[in-house]
Amino acid sequence: DITLRLHQMLPAQATIPAKALTPWAEKVQADSGGRIKVELYPAMQLGGAPPDLYDQAKDGVVDLIWTVLGYTPGRFPKSEVFELPFLITTGEASSAAFYNYVMANSADEFAGVKVIALHTHGPGLFHTKNPINKLEDLKGMKIRGGSRIISSMLAQLGAEPVGMPVPQVTEALSKGVIDGTTIPWEVTPSLKVAELVKNHTGFSGTHGLYSQTFGFTMNLDSYNRLPDDLKAIIDANSGLETSREFGRVMDQGDAVGLRIATEAGNNIVQLDEAETARWQAAAQPTIDQWFADMKAIGVDGPALYAAAQAAVAAESN
Amino acid sequence: MFTDDGGLGRFVNALARWSAVAGSLALIGMTVLICVSVLGRALLWAGLKPITGDYELVSIGMGFAVFAFMPWAHLKRGHALVSLVTDGLSPASNRIILVITDLAMLVAAAFIAWRLHAGMLDKFAYKETTLLLRFPLGWAYAFGLVGAVILVIVSVFVLGRSVGMALRGENELKGAGGEA
Amino acid sequence: MSPLILGLFGIPAVLVLVFLRVPIGLAMLGVGIAGSWLITGSLNPTMAQFKSLTYGTFASYSLSVVPLFLLMGQFATLSGLSSGLFNAAAAWMGHRKGGVAMAAIGASAGFGAICGSSLATAATMGHVALPELKKYGYSGALATGTVAAGGTLGILIPPSIILVIYAVLTEMNIAKLFMAAFLPGILAAVGYMVVIAIYVRVSPGAGGTRPRMPYAERFRELGRTWPVLVLFLLVIGGIYTGVFTPTEAAAVGAAGTGIIAIATRTLGRRGLVNASLGTAMSTAMIFLIVLGAASLNGFLALSQLPQVASAWIAAQGFNPWLVLTVVLIFYLLLGCVMDSLSMILLTVPIVYPMMTALDFGLAPDDFGIWFGILVLIVVEVGLITPPVGMNLFIINSMSPGTRLSETFRGVLPFVASDIVRTIFLVAFPPASLWLVWMLY
Numbered sequence: 050d051i052t053l054r055l056h057q058m059l060p061a062q063a064t065i066p067a068k069a070l071t072p073w074a075e076k077v078q079a080d081s082g083g084r085i086k087v088e089l090y091p092a093m094q095l096g097g098a099p100p101d102l103y104d105q106a107k108d109g110v111v112d113l114i115w116t117v118l119g120y121t122p123g124r125f126p127k128s129e130v131f132e133l134p135f136l137i138t139t140g141e142a143s144s145a146a147f148y149n150y151v152m153a154n155s156a157d158e159f160a161g162v163k164v165i166a167l168h169t170h171g172p173g174l175f176h177t178k179n180p181i182n183k184l185e186d187l188k189g190m191k192i193r194g195g196s197r198i199i200s201s202m203l204a205q206l207g208a209e210p211v212g213m214p215v216p217q218v219t220e221a222l223s224k225g226v227i228d229g230t231t232i233p234w235e236v237t238p239s240l241k242v243a244e245l246v247k248n249h250t251g252f253s254g255t256h257g258l259y260s261q262t263f264g265f266t267m268n269l270d271s272y273n274r275l276p277d278d279l280k281a282i283i284d285a286n287s288g289l290e291t292s293r294e295f296g297r298v299m300d301q302g303d304a305v306g307l308r309i310a311t312e313a314g315n316n317i318v319q320l321d322e323a324e325t326a327r328w329q330a331a332a333q334p335t336i337d338q339w340f341a342d343m344k345a346i347g348v349d350g351p352a353l354y355a356a357a358q359a360a361v362a363a364e365s366n
Numbered sequence: 367m368f369t370d371d372g373g374l375g376r377f378v379n380a381l382a383r384w385s386a387v388a389g390s391l392a393l394i395g396m397t398v399l400i401c402v403s404v405l406g407r408a409l410l411w412a413g414l415k416p417i418t419g420d421y422e423l424v425s426i427g428m429g430f431a432v433f434a435f436m437p438w439a440h441l442k443r444g445h446a447l448v449s450l451v452t453d454g455l456s457p458a459s460n461r462i463i464l465v466i467t468d469l470a471m472l473v474a475a476a477f478i479a480w481r482l483h484a485g486m487l488d489k490f491a492y493k494e495t496t497l498l499l500r501f502p503l504g505w506a507y508a509f510g511l512v513g514a515v516i517l518v519i520v521s522v523f524v525l526g527r528s529v530g531m532a533l534r535g536e537n538e539l540k541g542a543g544g545e546a
Numbered sequence: 547m548s549p550l551i552l553g554l555f556g557i558p559a560v561l562v563l564v565f566l567r568v569p570i571g572l573a574m575l576g577v578g579i580a581g582s583w584l585i586t587g588s589l590n591p592t593m594a595q596f597k598s599l600t601y602g603t604f605a606s607y608s609l610s611v612v613p614l615f616l617l618m619g620q621f622a623t624l625s626g627l628s629s630g631l632f633n634a635a636a637a638w639m640g641h642r643k644g645g646v647a648m649a650a651i652g653a654s655a656g657f658g659a660i661c662g663s664s665l666a667t668a669a670t671m672g673h674v675a676l677p678e679l680k681k682y683g684y685s686g687a688l689a690t691g692t693v694a695a696g697g698t699l700g701i702l703i704p705p706s707i708i709l710v711i712y713a714v715l716t717e718m719n720i721a722k723l724f725m726a727a728f729l730p731g732i733l734a735a736v737g738y739m740v741v742i743a744i745y746v747r748v749s750p751g752a753g754g755t756r757p758r759m760p761y762a763e764r765f766r767e768l769g770r771t772w773p774v775l776v777l778f779l780l781v782i783g784g785i786y787t788g789v790f791t792p793t794e795a796a797a798v799g800a801a802g803t804g805i806i807a808i809a810t811r812t813l814g815r816r817g818l819v820n821a822s823l824g825t826a827m828s829t830a831m832i833f834l835i836v837l838g839a840a841s842l843n844g845f846l847a848l849s850q851l852p853q854v855a856s857a858w859i860a861a862q863g864f865n866p867w868l869v870l871t872v873v874l875i876f877y878l879l880l881g882c883v884m885d886s887l888s889m890i891l892l893t894v895p896i897v898y899p900m901m902t903a904l905d906f907g908l909a910p911d912d913f914g915i916w917f918g919i920l921v922l923i924v925v926e927v928g929l930i931t932p933p934v935g936m937n938l939f940i941i942n943s944m945s946p947g948t949r950l951s952e953t954f955r956g957v958l959p960f961v962a963s964d965i966v967r968t969i970f971l972v973a974f975p976p977a978s979l980w981l982v983w984m985l986y
């Protein structure tokens with residue numbers, strides 16, 4: 050009886066659309082006995098650019114969207130803390146942590162939409178032509194950064210950050226426009242990264258280099274229009290556990306990417322604890338810079354950072 | 367009043383012309399920026415650097431330039447159209463069609479400018495910025511709004527011009543506009 | 547009415563408005579807005595969407611290639627590179643039967659290698675070649691037909707604005723499409739020269755010959771065209787090697803031609819203003835259609851028409867080659883009345899998913915490239931098919947004393963060669979794909 054349109058930027062066969070959004074749509078349809086129908090519109094089919102997605106749900110162009118929160122820089126400053134280096138652990142734990150953190154600290158940034166899920170991807174790492182065995186190896190490498198924060202961190206670590214949309218990474222790597230990229234394992238199969246570079250560098254311990262944050266949100270009017278029993282179905286399919294499930298799907302995607310690179314015989318480096326500690330120290334200026342940025346807009350950065358660390362720690366045991 | 371050689375007409379023509387030239391200057395600026403950035407990337411070994419945020423600067427430049435180009439194309443009838451069928455109609459019918467399509471263009475121009483303005487207010491309110499340079503998107507929208515508003519002014523004039531010609535029974539030159 | 551039915555009415559509604567002389571972009575915009583309104587039952591989604599849709603469509607990094615290539619073409623036109631190309635081609639071919647016309651084709655191909663637009667190529671070669679053709683006694687029909695057809699080489703030989711748009715629509719690789727267009731573009735030039743050779747033999751009065759040039763003179767003239775070669779290698783070579791993104795290549799090309807125009811003292815204040823206005827005109831025309839297409843395609847996606855149509859085609863078990871033939875003939879017919887860019891933006895979002903549902907024995911990526919080249923060629927034929935063909939009007943207006951009907955008659959053999967070439971490229975995909983396979 051009710052049709053909800055779900056718009057997002059990736060092709061239908063990508064990890065989250067295929068393994069999280071489609072199952073979500075099917076579950077909501079089944080739970081409602083077919084009274085809610087979810088139409089999936091992948092790859093920006095309904096028009097606009099990816100940065101427009103968040104407002105498309107907020108303003109009612111569509112009913113549901115899934116997007117990268119970093120596509121609209123400045124919009125979610127307090128939630129942005131989850132992009133800071135060496136904060137996150139697994140996709141599953143970090144997603145649950147991110148959801149809890151937002152509800153406790155930055156729910157105001159999501160005013161005007163119904164939050165279905167908030168999540169992260171698994172640990173981002175380096176995929177490079179030449180091996181990175183120590184911090185100094187990064188010097189002068191042209192690396193595509195995954196987000197604004199990771200780009201500024203790359204610059205501070207001595208690399209030459211290159212900004213480009215994810216779909217251009219394949220060609221840029223094959224033509225030598227960039228020497229490497231930071232992405233989680235999950236994205237590597239679709240970009241054929243394991244064929245184009247032979248070195249993958251991650252870190253010791255539980256914390257990954259970086260993550261991006263994602264939002265799966267619903268237009269508030271579309272939600273409020275639903276009769277109470279259907280509202281309950283949406284509620285039952287949103288929140289902490291849904292966020293956790295999206296993170297788990299990301300982890301499963303990571304496992305696939307890692308397996309492909311391993312089977313290709315690639316050089317998969319895990320920097321030891323001492324070297325990892327050097328990187329973490331080198332990343333501190335990026336965190337300090339973020340504190341300064343937050344201070345400039347009247348936000349207590351260190352407190353939020355501590356809250357984010359606590360949220361991740363609580364979920365990561 | 368709504369003729370190309372009248373006072374208003376000369377003003378509108380100059381406005382559209384300078385808007386187009388300003389857009390092209392932005393385009394030339396983007397050209398220089400990109401070349402410098404490419405050179406910087408090629409000469410990394412010599413200590414040069416690509417320009418930070420060249421992608422977003424080009425986008426902002428495009429947002430300004432394309433809006434700024436619109437008034438000139440409408441004023442000079444540069445938009446692609448098919449006059450095959452209407453060429454068979456009487457000159458009077460064609461004059462009426464022109465008035466209707468010019469009215470449609472005015473409505474579209476006003477709608478676009480109105481919504482762009484709303485979008486600009488949103489971008490300012492949400493404090494959205496570009497990725498690397500953290501340039502406020504609201505200002506990027508404002509640059510586009512310049513051309514959009516000029517297009518509305520030009521569309522009013524063009525509509526007035528074709529109404530005037532219809533009333534006087536004059537014909538505009540036939541034929542389509544530009545083509546890629 | 548169900549969304550699907552509404553979707554089926556979408557393109558016919560646009561065509562009706564277009565035939566009523568509504569600018570094509572405006573017609574697409576209007577139908578897109580009206581269609582979305584009817585499907586969602588509310589104008590609010592559209593109101594909200596246009597807060598960012600227009601800006602997002604215009605402020606596009608990937609589409610910045612378009613105005614940059616247009617600017618490059620304007621500078622190339624200003625700096626007189628076209629006359630150098632024509633002189634060189636005429637030095638080598640002018641003494642043959644039909645040689646002056648062949649030289650016009652050769653020069654158009656050369657100019658096409660640094661200009662992404664058909665009309666700019668036709669117009670600039672018209673200025674250079676038409677007086678010469680007249681001087682050597684070519685009939686108005688052959689002269690205008692030659693230059694109008696030669697103009698399409700501006701799009702057929704990379705760089706090509708239409709291919710950029712196709713690449714953005716189908717998310718294909720621009721560099722690969724450019725490489726794929728190269729051999730078919732050369733084939734087009736050769737085909738046009740064959741047409742001229744036959745034409746002057748069938749109709750001996752159609753044109754005369756220039757005196758034969760000594761080889762020293764020929765090489766000197768050829769040497770003078772080095773800037774064109776350098777620009778082509780810089781732009782296309784830069785894109786191929788990945789040193790530049792397509793946008794960067796277009797910017798480097800525009801800067802290079804701009805420097806040449808300054809060096810030849812043709813880029814004064816007046817030249818700059820004219821180049822600016824020309825760029826503005828074509829860019830605005832293209833982006834209004836792109837905006838209209840963004841709106842229309844949103845409506846069509848909402849109606850589920852592209853999804854349903856491609857599933858339906860796949861389920862029918864049609865012969866893929868038959869479907870392809872029907873699609874290409876449809877484009878040829880539509881091209882008689884419509885411009886190429888509008889056709890691509892109007893139809894590719896529906897036709898492309900349908901075609902990818904069929905099996906031509908090609909990898910998906912290869913199919914996308916090959917189909918792109920075929921579509922490019924058939925929509926470009928539209929520029930020289932009566933009754934509506936922009937190149938015909940432009941060139942005819944530059945040749946006083948030639949009736950439009952003569953131009954129509956003169957161009958028909960060239961259209962025939964286009965059709966022969968299309969059949970060859972359909973039957974023999976490697977002709978388009980070979981260079982891509984070799985290079986990638």
Ligand code: NA
Pocket residue numbers: 657658659660661662663699700701702703704705706
């Ligand atoms: Na070309």
Ligand code: NA
Pocket residue numbers: 881882883884927928929930931932933934935936
């Ligand atoms: Na035609």
